[in-house]
Amino acid sequence: MRIPVIAGNWKMNKTVRESIALVQEIKDLVREVEGVEIVVCPPFTSLGAVGEAIKGTNLHLGAQNMHWETKGAFTGEISPLMLKDVSCEYVILGHSERREYFRETSEEVAKKVRAAFAVNLIPIVCVGENLAERESNNTEKIIEEEIKVLFLETEVTLARRMIIAYEPIWAIGTGRSANPEEANLTIKFIRELFSSQYGREVASEVKILYGGSVSPENIKEFIEESDIDGALVGGASLKALSFSQIVKATQISNRLGN
Secondary structure, three states: OOEEEEEEOOOOOOHHHHHHHHHHHHHHHHHOOOOEEEEOOOHHHHHHHHHHOOOOOOEEEEEEEOOOOOOOOOOOOHHHHHHHOOOOEEEEEOHHHHHHHHOOOOOHHHHHHHHHHOOEEEEEEOOEEEEEHHOOOHHHHHHHHHHHHOOOOHHHHHHOOEEEEEEEEHHHHHHHOOOHHHHHHHHHHHHHHHHHHHHHHHHHHOEEEEOOOOOOOOOHHOOOOOOOOOEEEOOOOHHHHHHHHHHHHHHHHOOOOO
16 A cells, blocks of 8 residues: 655745754644655755754655755755755656746656655655646646656656656646546556556556645645555645644544545
8 A cells, every 4th residue: 555645845945943943843733644745845945954853753854856966066956965964855847837937847757756866865846737738738748748758767666656746737836726527547557557567566656646736725635546655745845734734643544544
């Protein structure tokens, strides 16, 4: 059984002091939770402080991005080794905001995935279609293009550890979430791509999350779908209560065998 993952992407929010305050609240609210991998992804400036604050708890530390090189003349970038140095276990890669605002390509994302695995970071790789692509029935085409580039850089032994986050871009931060059944069909399609490349055993182990205006009110609908293994949470992760409610709802669904 795949252990569900709830990852909070704080984006460009929270000072160091605010980050510590938020994670202190979160860890108190979820301290009894078992059977859910809980990941918090603060901004770079807060990684060290948050990492210290969650030591010995059931929370795990993730970053929001990184470069594919371990060091060098890349002003303003953060390397995978730097993330490991502050106790990161996860890193979000290829988020739609990175692809759109900073023109990251799927090829660059794939290089980052390889670099993450090289230092034992678990990549949470975001894929998804925008509204125009959805309305022109190109969802599967776009996702297949984004996923297949990853295969070129990922050996079978590592592929099973990758986490994919399906984020319909039109639903991120808009308050509009995808229909759970439709999201599950798309996630099934992603799993089939892994099956075609690596075989059904590997595909059955890959965790695939949903992201896009996830809230305490709608998480249960998503997590009860057969192939959705958790969520990448944006705005709702910035409030301890709403994030903890999402985590606890996931725990309950997991206990029920959904």
